[in-house]
Amino acid sequence: MADSSFRVSSLLPKPRLSLTQIFTMSFGFMGIQFGFALQNGNTSRILRSFGADVEQLPMFWIVAPLVGMIVQPLIGHYSDRTWNRLGRRKPFFLAGAVLSSLALIFLPNSAVLSALIPALWVGAGTVMIMDASFNVAMEPFRALVADNLPDSQRTQGFSIQTFLIGIGAVAGSALPGWLASAGVSQVGDETHVANNITWSFYIGALVMIGAILVTVLFSKEYPPAEYEKYHGAQEPGSHKGLRQILKDFTTMPRTMRQLGLMQFFSWFALFSMWVFTTDAVATHVYKLSPDDAHSVAYNTAGNTVSGAFGVYNAVAAVYALLLPLLAKYIGRKATHAFSLVAGGVGLISIYFIKDPAMLTYSMVGVGLAWASILAMPYVMLSGSIPAGKLGIYMGIFNFFITLPQIINGLLGGLIVKYIYNSQPIYAIVMAGVFLLCAAVSVLFVTDESKKEFIK
Helix, strand or coil: CHHHHHHHHCCCCCCCCCHHHHHHHHHHHHHHHHHHHHHHHHHHHHHHHCCCCHHHHHHHHCHHHHHHHHHHHHHHHHHHCCCCCCCCCHHHHHHHHHHHHHHHHHHHHHHHHCCCCCHHHHHHHHHHHHHHHHHHHHHHHHHHHHHHCCHHHHHHHHHHHHHHHHHHHHHHHHHHHHHHHCCCCCCCCCCCCCHHHHHHHHHHHHHHHHHHHHHHHHCCCCCHHHHHHHHCCCCCCCCCCHHHHHHHHHCCCHHHHHHHHHHHHHHHHHHHHHHHHHHHHHHHHCCCCHHHCCCHHHHHHHHHHHHHHHHHHHHHHHHHHHHHHHHHHHCHHHHHHHHHHHHHHHHHHHHHCCCHHHHHHHHHHHHHHHHHHHHHHHHHHHCCCCHHHHHHHHHHHCHHHHHHHHHHHHHHHHHHHHHCCCCCHHHHHHHHHHHHHHHHHHCCCCCCCHHHCCC
16 A cells, blocks of 8 residues: 555656647547548438438447447557557557548448448448447547646646547538539439538548648657656556456446436437437428438538538537636536536527528537537546546446447437427437436536646
8 A cells, every 4th residue: 555655656747738739639639520520410311312211310320339339448448558659549540540531431432332232231331330430540539638638737638629629520510511512513312422422521531631640740649668657557457358348347436437427418419419400400490301301402401400510510619718717717517517508408499490590509509518528528537537547448438428329329210200200300309408417417426636727
């Protein structure tokens, strides 16, 4: 016991990083979110163009969080104990980016194999591969911030990361609309995706690779000997693979368990928003029939939703920079609760919209919630877990993100079909209510990292 105390007290404080270093460290995440925004804003309409019914969409989307539930803890575990010429977390960034880019290129071309396998199933399989690859690239970024930054800069680090996420997501969300306004065709049929979507995915692949290379080439990771000076040596038994992961899962910190309920409500709501907003707006706001999925009008509604998603990401990018200041004065829990309430009200307000332009105002509230969801839970979490297990616990924390999406994927379509009479707008209202529930639940979380405010 005395020896353990000595090791903790003898650790050196991590040096503070410059603003440029913090930006460079998370710049690759901007590229990942560019591609992720394309996936979130357009996967439903791509699958609809391949023949999927609106009630089937959650089942096709479910594969993504299911893969993430498996991949992220493994990536977290092995990135905690990887070191090669590229570094510790960087090999995973690069591998995930290459695979994600290939999936982005292939998804809109799924019909190429339609003579052998239905395009819908090829597309769904490609979404699975794409999301697994996104997870490989994304998970180590959270751990990298905690690896490199001292406590006093972590809130700033996660906020800047969220800002860059917002920038990438704004551009990715708006790109299909920009290309359509520039004259690129937005007409599709049962086997082909509209040209503006296809070219958006090609551009997304290039942006992702370029952004990841900035982080890989220009950011620093501490080599093992130096890392131990700041974090201590690896714990015994840390190389037992799956058995160690299961052990870590059963001994997760109290704060992580408390955050789980809040994350369940939040990510159940987000999954509903990503899956159903296009059809909800098309049928409830534009008054289209569910059978109009191949029409120009439906793609216009899809471009409106994609642009609106860009709005919430733009708001999130700006709001992320304000989170440290707001948290300093009212606390992390109150900041997150306020943000979630704003998101819940924003989603519920879509039910009352008659003019598609008003969707922009609804997305302002969603943007506040999204910025906080991407930053505040990780700040609260990072102060409660051992430094040598940042990767694995960030990966395990992903269970509380993927599990609600899987449950939604299994039940969401059935709820829309049999309870909401195939009217997806009510799934959006339910999502808003769930964000309000998340706001209440965060008030009961024990925040053990209150000292980590930006100075």
